[in-house]
Amino acid sequence: MGDDLQEEPASKVTDPKELWDKTFEAAIRDSAYNLVPPEPIVRTLSYFLRGRYKPEDYGKLRFLDLGCGAGATIIWLARKGLRVSGIDISPEALKLCEHHIDRRLNYDEYNRVSPLKCGNVTNMPWDDETFDGICSANVLQHLNKEERVDAFSEIRRLLKRGGCYVGYEMSRQHCMFNAAHRQQLHDDPGTIIFEEGGGYGLGNVGLTHFFSYDELFEGLRGFISVDPCSVIYQIPVEEAKRRHITGRIWAFWNVLGVK
Secondary structure, three states: OHHHOEOOOHHHOOOHHHHHHHHHHHHHHHOOOOOOOOHHHHHHHHHHHHHHOOHHHHHHOEEEEEOOOOOHHHHHHHHOOOEEEEEEOOHHHHHHHHHHHHHHOOHHHHOOEOOOEEOOOOOOOOOOOOEEEEEEEOOHHHOOHHHHHHHHHHHHHHEEEEEEEEEEEEEOOOHHHHHHHHHOEOOEOOEEEEOOOOOOOOOOOEEEEOEOHHHHHHHOOOOOEEEEEEEEEEOOHHHHHHOOOOOOEEEEEEEEEEO
16 A cells, blocks of 8 residues: 555645634535534543543533534533633634534533633643543544644643543544545555545545554553544435535544543
8 A cells, every 4th residue: 555655745734724714714604513512522421421420520620622613512511510621723613612602501601611722732721630531523633643643742741640532533444535545645644635626525624634543542652541432324325425425434433541
């Protein structure tokens, strides 16, 4: 497979802030954003909390949502009684997130959400061991190799002992990886750059990394437990046609890491 990989380095990808600002501007225009968190994130975090805490103690816990986007996960966590922070590289995403927080949370829930931060998940503005839990949904997959190392380092730094990281990121069993695997970057196997009109149906999402099982253990090295669970499902034929893609198999890693 190595002979099929592109020589183009990941550093040539469009500036992420510009890319995601444009993406969220389009999402706001078309109302094409998520208002509920991915079900595996909900399920895994619920298992973690239920196994370690009583509901009346949730208010003592502080969680961080990486790449908070439209705010779906932040809103769900606040409604469960947790204190929540969020960070996103896109000011447009943060405007949308704040809009939904204002309108979908009651007074008590709203007061559990700290001011949102605009910034990169590779260098975050919080002290060591600030959070009891950190989650990301389809965020780390849009970082290049060096940025992924830095992001995992930040997750490790910010989590308290016994805290959890719950991630939901693309897997190499995804139909888009199978369709475009020959376009992997030579210096970052598993990474493909998707551009508008590229013929793969994802549009202009830029750099996208499809994780392997072993990469998650490497990223979360030093954690007392790392448990990647494979999530594979088929999207409806109608949706596949709308996206102009030939495959229907969508695959992700839902990983629970405990520091």
